[in-house]
Amino acid sequence: xxxxxxxxxxxxxxxxxxxxxxxxGLGDLPGIRxxxxxxxxxxxxxxxxxxxxxxPQADHGYDVADYLDVDPAYGALTDLEALIDDAHGLGLKxxxxxxxxxxxxxxxxxxxxxxGRDAEHRxxxxxxxxxPDGGPPNNWVSHFGGxxxxxxxxxxxxxxxxxxxxxxxxxxxxxxxxxxxxxxxxTWFSRGVDGVRIDVAHSLVEDxxxxxxxxxxxxxxADDSPQEIFGSFDHAHDLDQPGVVDIYRDWREVxxxxxxxxxxxxxxxxxxxxxxYLQGDGLHAxxxxxxxxVEWDAEEIRSAxxxxxxxxxAGLAWxxxxxxxxxxxxxxGGGEPGAERALAYxxxxxxxxxxxxxxxxxxxxxxxxxxxxxxxxxxxxxxxxGAKGRDPVRTPMLWEPGPGFGFTTGEPWLPFGANRxxxxxxxxxxxxxxxxxxxxxxxxxxxRTLPALxxxxxxxxxxxxxxxVAVERGGEVLVLLHVGxxxxxxxxxxxxxxSLAYATHPDVLLLDDDRLVLPEDRAAIIALPDAxxxxxxxxxxxxxxxxxxxxxxxxxxxDVASPDGDGGRGGxx
Ligand code: GLC
Numbered sequence: 343x344x345x346x347x348x349x350x351x352x353x354x355x356x357x358x359x360x361x362x363x364x365x366x367g368l369g370d371l372p373g374i375r376x377x378x379x380x381x382x383x384x385x386x387x388x389x390x391x392x393x394x395x396x397x398p399q400a401d402h403g404y405d406v407a408d409y410l411d412v413d414p415a416y417g418a419l420t421d422l423e424a425l426i427d428d429a430h431g432l433g434l435k436x437x438x439x440x441x442x443x444x445x446x447x448x449x450x451x452x453x454x455x456x457x458g459r460d461a462e463h464r465x466x467x468x469x470x471x472x473x474p475d476g477g478p479p480n481n482w483v484s485h486f487g488g489x490x491x492x493x494x495x496x497x498x499x500x501x502x503x504x505x506x507x508x509x510x511x512x513x514x515x516x517x518x519x520x521x522x523x524x525x526x527x528x529t530w531f532s533r534g535v536d537g538v539r540i541d542v543a544h545s546l547v548e549d550x551x552x553x554x555x556x557x558x559x560x561x562x563x564a565d566d567s568p569q570e571i572f573g574s575f576d577h578a579h580d581l582d583q584p585g586v587v588d589i590y591r592d593w594r595e596v597x598x599x600x601x602x603x604x605x606x607x608x609x610x611x612x613x614x615x616x617x618x619y620l621q622g623d624g625l626h627a628x629x630x631x632x633x634x635x636v637e638w639d640a641e642e643i644r645s646a647x648x649x650x651x652x653x654x655x656a657g658l659a660w661x662x663x664x665x666x667x668x669x670x671x672x673x674x675g676g677g678e679p680g681a682e683r684a685l686a687y688x689x690x691x692x693x694x695x696x697x698x699x700x701x702x703x704x705x706x707x708x709x710x711x712x713x714x715x716x717x718x719x720x721x722x723x724x725x726x727x728g729a730k731g732r733d734p735v736r737t738p739m740l741w742e743p744g745p746g747f748g749f750t751t752g753e754p755w756l757p758f759g760a761n762r763x764x765x766x767x768x769x770x771x772x773x774x775x776x777x778x779x780x781x782x783x784x785x786x787x788x789x790r791t792l793p794a795l796x797x798x799x800x801x802x803x804x805x806x807x808x809x810x811v812a813v814e815r816g817g818e819v820l821v822l823l824h825v826g827x828x829x830x831x832x833x834x835x836x837x838x839x840x841s842l843a844y845a846t847h848p849d850v851l852l853l854d855d856d857r858l859v860l861p862e863d864r865a866a867i868i869a870l871p872d873a874x875x876x877x878x879x880x881x882x883x884x885x886x887x888x889x890x891x892x893x894x895x896x897x898x899x900x901d902v903a904s905p906d907g908d909g910g911r912g913g914x915x
Contacts, residue, residue, distance in 0.1 A: 343626045343657070344601040346387075346435060346536070349796030351692075351786055352699035353386040356665045357394050357416060358402060359738040360702055362750035369738070369749070371417035375425040377741075378432055380768065384705060384779075385786030388435035388697075390539045390605070392665060394422070398448050400508035401486075401721055402736075403439075404541060405446035409526045426534045435536035437605060442523055442589075443542045444509040452510050459497055465516045468502035470552065481554040482580050487568035487726045490580070504545055504580065506721055514546045514589065524596050531600035538597075540590075543606030543625065547586040549579035567729040568722060582610050587624040594623055603627060605659060611635070613653035620657035627697065633660045634667045638674045638683055640825040643690070644811045648803055651694055651813075656798040658696035662688045662704050669701070669735050671709035681707030681778060682863050686823055686846045688782070689865035692789050693813045693821025695801050700782070702739055706766050707778030711737030711759020719756055734759070740767040781846060788844040788867060793874045794818035795867075810834065810860065818873040819843075826862030834858045839871035 361373030371394060381389060393403035394416040403413070412419050429436050445452055454463040470479035470491070478491035478500055484507075491500040492507040502511045512519050527538065555575040563570035590604055597604050606628040610616045619625050632646040650658060662684065663669040670684035671677075684704065691698040711734050718724050723731030737756055741748030743764035764770055771777035789795050799816030809827040814820045820840075824832050835857055842852040844867040851859040852868075860866055869875060 347603050350387040350697045352388045354701045355391045365751040367752045367755045371421040382432040390437040393439045405509045407446040407448040437537040440538040441541040443545045444511045447508045467510050468513045469499045527596045531602045537603030540606045544582045544608045547583040553579045590625045613649040617653040620654045630658045640809045656695040660691040661699040663701035676709045686865035690823040705782040710734035712761045742769045820868040823865040824860045831861040841869045843867045843869045
């Protein structure tokens with residue numbers, strides 16, 4: 343694992359919706375560059391930028407026509423280089439989004455593949471003869487609706503696509519595909535990129551015999567939405583196949599000389615299966631999708647996250663929200679109550695081994711944007727009228743009060759949402775200690791002062807049942823989340839000498855007799871009596887390029903007296 347990854351807090355930028363520097367309504371790279379100081383102030387360590395490569399945008403950039411350049415709609419390669427330079431100057435790492443499962447149908451490889459069965463790049467893609475009845479070669483379906491196969495008249499074969507027909511799957515049994523991606527990675531790492539988020543990292547390899555997927559037992563799909571139909575199969579033969587991790591073993595050789603991280607979008611929920619990607623010399627890190635799925639339910643949060651930590655440990659990344667899933671604030675009830683719970687939940691994620699990830703706007707307490715159906719841009723809803731798409735999580739950022747919310751001076755490519763208001767903007771929240779923005783900033787600052795939260799210290803789970811979920815790190819730090827059971831505030835006895843390092847709300851109290859009063863929907867970080875504490879000033883000085891051993895040595899030298907006990911922000915205790 344690259345040394346810098348240890349303790350990282352990530353931030354996902356959905357490029358189309360982050361900041362528009364030209365007024366054309368579409369976010370772009372110079373827009374991101376302007377906002378880097380905001381991200382550094384927020385206290386994140388790494389940004390993951392969604393695809394900005396030349397693309398026909400059939401799936402908003404996840405259909406790549408050139409893996410090595412920048413789409414003119416988002417800027418130029420020089421803009422990206424300037425962005426990387428500025429980011430590094432601010433101590434931020436830059437992770438780009440690599441899409442190796444499929445390319446665009448406009449990629450020169452695919453255009454060539456269509457020219458004939460003997461075309462040079464024919465085998466870069468997955469081609470099969472029709473079934474005896476002339477239909478698709480097997481029963482696989484696309485994530486975005488319809489069969490996973492499209493017939494190409496001129497050459498008389500079907501090509502495979504787990505997503506849109508405009509996103510043909512690459513053929514990872516073809517050695518030239520392996521070589522092409524080694525070269526792509528090597529080019530980006532030489533350009534200064536610090537890592538790649540690997541799109542659908544569990545999907546690259548297919549069953550060698552292309553067998554049908556079994557249908558799951560049960561009532562079958564509840565409706566004809568692509569999500570329901572996809573979910574009605576046991577994906578025994580098209581996803582998570584043996585051999586996929588070998589690809590990442592190979593990529594490590596490319597990444598490691600550059601200290602670059604391989605972070606997989608491994609959409610595999612079973613803990614042991616996910617762990618296979620992260621063990622030994624596989625991926626350095628992978629997202630836990632349980633983190634995005636759990637309901638506001640103590641038992642579910644405790645058991646799901648614990649199982650992932652126990653199987654995979656510090657290799658996990660913990661997204662609060664993403665550009666594909668409902669935002670945490672929406673999942674947890676919507677509006678202000680949902681936002682309060684989302685901050686509490688994120689505090690808990692900050693207590694787990696691994697890398698917590700914010701999605702743009704989470705720090706402002708945003709829930710999903712309310713959009714009219716006719717605003718649909720996501721191919722899921724455009725192709726399947728009535729199907730729930732991902733647009734509500736992709737509405738543009740709210741920077742400042744005003745018609746374009748500081749995102750654009752023009753018409754945004756997607757509306758902001760009827761539920762948006764000026765108080766949610768970054769500028770309205772800046773400097774207000776009770777705002778989501780300032781409370782998130784405080785959380786990240788406090789996390790950095792407690793090495794047990796960032797150095798991979800082992801996790802234990804001191805509370806087995808009830809409405810409070812707790813994780814303890816290295817016997818030094820305890821992070822508590824009260825999910826609530828309508829029973830009112832929880833009272834917990836803490837060891838003498840514990841201190842309240844952070845609370846999501848001032849109504850969390852640490853009393854003189856070491857009892858913690860934790861109301862529902864709140865979280866707290868407790869420095870236990872033996873906690874190492876690095877002050878913010880020292881933390882700034884030690885900077886990112888010290889080794890953990892050096893950091894530990896510094897922490898041991900400084901005064902490790904417990905923090906002042908008045909909570910992470912004024913009056914929390
Ligand atoms: C991933 C991306 C998603 C995209 C899909 C196909 O799941 O996060 O946005 O549509 O892959 O590339």
